Amino acid sequence: MGIYLVIKNNIKRAMRNRMNIVMVVLAPLLICVVTVISLQFKTNIVRVGILDDANTTKEDIKYVMEQLDGYQGIEVQRAESTLINTNLIMGRYHRYIDTTKPLEPQVREIKASTVIAKNVSNSEKSSKTAKQAVGLLITTFLILATVHATQYLKDQKSGTISRYMMSGRVKGSYFIGYCGYTFLITAVQCGVCLGLMTAIMPRVRMEFTLFITIVLTIALLAAVLSMCIVKLSKSDLRANLTASSVAIILSLLAGTFVATEHMPKSMQTLQVLNPINWILNLL
Amino acid sequence: MNILKVLIRFQTGRRIKEGFSIGYNIIFPILLISILGVLTRNQFGDVITSYQYYTVVMIPFCACMALITAAYAGKEEAYAKTAVRIVMAPISERQIVLSKIFSCTIVFSICNCFTFVICGFIWQLPRGIEWILICLLLVAMSFLVAAIGVLLGTGMKNFLFIKNLINLPVGLCAVAAGVFFPLGTSNPVVQGVLNLSPLTHVNRYLFAMLFDHMKSGVCILILIHVVVGVFISIFAITTFKKEEFLHGDLPGYKE
Numbered sequence: 001m002g003i004y005l006v007i008k009n010n011i012k013r014a015m016r017n018r019m020n021i022v023m024v025v026l027a028p029l030l031i032c033v034v035t036v037i038s039l040q041f042k043t044n045i046v047r048v049g050i051l052d053d054a055n056t057t058k059e060d061i062k063y064v065m066e067q068l069d070g071y072q073g074i075e076v077q078r079a080e081s082t083l084i085n086t087n088l089i090m091g092r093y094h095r096y097i098d099t100t101k102p103l104e105p106q107v108r109e110i111k112a113s114t115v116i117a118k119n120v121s122n123s124e125k126s127s128k129t130a131k132q133a134v135g136l137l138i139t140t141f142l143i144l145a146t147v148h149a150t151q152y153l154k155d156q157k158s159g160t161i162s163r164y165m166m167s168g169r170v171k172g173s174y175f176i177g178y179c180g181y182t183f184l185i186t187a188v189q190c191g192v193c194l195g196l197m198t199a200i201m202p203r204v205r206m207e208f209t210l211f212i213t214i215v216l217t218i219a220l221l222a223a224v225l226s227m228c229i230v231k232l233s234k235s236d237l238r239a240n241l242t243a244s245s246v247a248i249i250l251s252l253l254a255g256t257f258v259a260t261e262h263m264p265k266s267m268q269t270l271q272v273l274n275p276i277n278w279i280l281n282l283l
Numbered sequence: 284m285n286i287l288k289v290l291i292r293f294q295t296g297r298r299i300k301e302g303f304s305i306g307y308n309i310i311f312p313i314l315l316i317s318i319l320g321v322l323t324r325n326q327f328g329d330v331i332t333s334y335q336y337y338t339v340v341m342i343p344f345c346a347c348m349a350l351i352t353a354a355y356a357g358k359e360e361a362y363a364k365t366a367v368r369i370v371m372a373p374i375s376e377r378q379i380v381l382s383k384i385f386s387c388t389i390v391f392s393i394c395n396c397f398t399f400v401i402c403g404f405i406w407q408l409p410r411g412i413e414w415i416l417i418c419l420l421l422v423a424m425s426f427l428v429a430a431i432g433v434l435l436g437t438g439m440k441n442f443l444f445i446k447n448l449i450n451l452p453v454g455l456c457a458v459a460a461g462v463f464f465p466l467g468t469s470n471p472v473v474q475g476v477l478n479l480s481p482l483t484h485v486n487r488y489l490f491a492m493l494f495d496h497m498k499s500g501v502c503i504l505i506l507i508h509v510v511v512g513v514f515i516s517i518f519a520i521t522t523f524k525k526e527e528f529l530h531g532d533l534p535g536y537k538e
Contacts, residue, residue: 085494091467257463258322
């Protein structure tokens with residue numbers, strides 16, 4: 001009964017500010033959609049920059065464009081000569097053609113070394129996009145669940161838990177009630193977020209039973225982890241920062257931003273210990 | 284002036300004792316750089332290693348994340364129920380706000396510069412006078428971040444709501460700036476959207492200085508950070524609300 005009361009009262013408290021609830025649903029959705037879209041930039045397009053100088057002729061540029069532009073996913077553009085390394089590092093260009101040197105060998109080399117995009121099936125692409133989207137959702141809700149869970153610390157400081165215990169109830173039931181509240185509210189927000197995401201991005205679509213399983217698993221993981229962090233923290237600043245750090249590290253190791261197959265072998269074997277990886281393997 | 288020095292010394296001691304500034308500005312970035320460096324070891328070419336890439340992009344990102352610590356620094360007296368003493372003491376609002384901003388700036392700057400130098404040595408970033416300019420940029424960023432954080436902590440009515448959402452714009456800016464993975468495009472519209480993130484310009488000019496020997500961009504960035512930081516500090520002083528500075532009772536429950 002105490003657990004039920006704690007859950008009911010906290011839900012009533014949370015519902016008082018509807019604006020907060022709307023923002024906490026829309027904000028993770030925005031992050032997930034933006035990041036998944038940005039992850040699509042890492043496709044098989046190879047961008048080649050043409051480095052020219054005063055002696056470069058129009059024929060040279062035309063030759064390079066004809067030979068490379070559109071070949072096996074290559075895009076060709078004239079590049080700035082001042083930020084050569086910076087553009088390579090930041091991914092603006094993958095290769096350069098120097099027009100002061102013989103063009104034909106460079107063109108041949110680029111054609112030969114360009115990683116030809118293998119024909120990836122649509123289902124593989126969908127699975128990859130779904131994993132990235134769910135991975136980001138997990139990260140976001142691991143952080144947001146702690147925001148809800150830190151109110152337990154405020155209840156502790158304000159004497160609410162003491163008053164609860166004076167009514168003849170056990171302290172542990174307040175904690176379990178809070179876990180239940182965090183689980184429920186995270187499940188609702190996650191369900192709405194994932195539902196909106198599947199509506200906006202066709203590649204993320206999944207069966208209904210899988211959808212429910214993913215939502216409940218994310219909510220359970222987020223609730224358990226956030227309440228453990230809150231129990232070990234003395235202040236909500238500490239809890240929030242710890243949760244952010246843990247969520248980002250777990251997410252990185254689970255392959256949200258870097259594909260698992262590109263990781264070193266030792267990191268791949270560590271995946272078995274990562275709860276986020278267990279959820280992503282459901283997809 | 285003496286009062287301000289005393290307050291700065293006191294606040295700086297609190298920042299150091301609390302441990303978050305050190306943990307979040309030293310340990311967390313080194314951990315992230317190590318993890319991301321290992322995970323993406325095979326994905327970088329000859330120009331730069333993965334560790335070098337993440338050293339350059341991760342430290343400014345973590346410097347921005349210190350916004351949360353600075354916001355809490357603005358609110359800590361309210362939560363500790365000692366704000367009334369501060370308000371009743373013969374200390375002006377300007378001294379209260381500036382002591383918080385400067386104390387946060389000092390601690391964040393030391394942590395960020397230390398992290399950069401250590402990571403730069405470990406992962407062999409190109410060395411030279413550029414490191415001094417990068418440290419100056421980190422100091423300027425710390426000042427700006429501290430000013431914004433203290434503005435949120437001392438002047439905003441709905442502190443908890445804003446504090447909960449601070450992570451989101453910083454996260455979005457980080458993704459757009461290529462902090463987690465290089466994000467390149469040749470589409471001018473998309474590039475324009477990515478350029479909306481201030482971290483994109485910071486990262487670009489840092490790489491340009493270290494790998495293309497162009498120092499002018501970083502000097503302009505330092506100036507912009509300092510000027511904007513000064514304006515935000517003035518704004519923080521003028522919008523300082525005693526009732527919000529004092530308000531630490533049952534935070535988040537009263538609307």
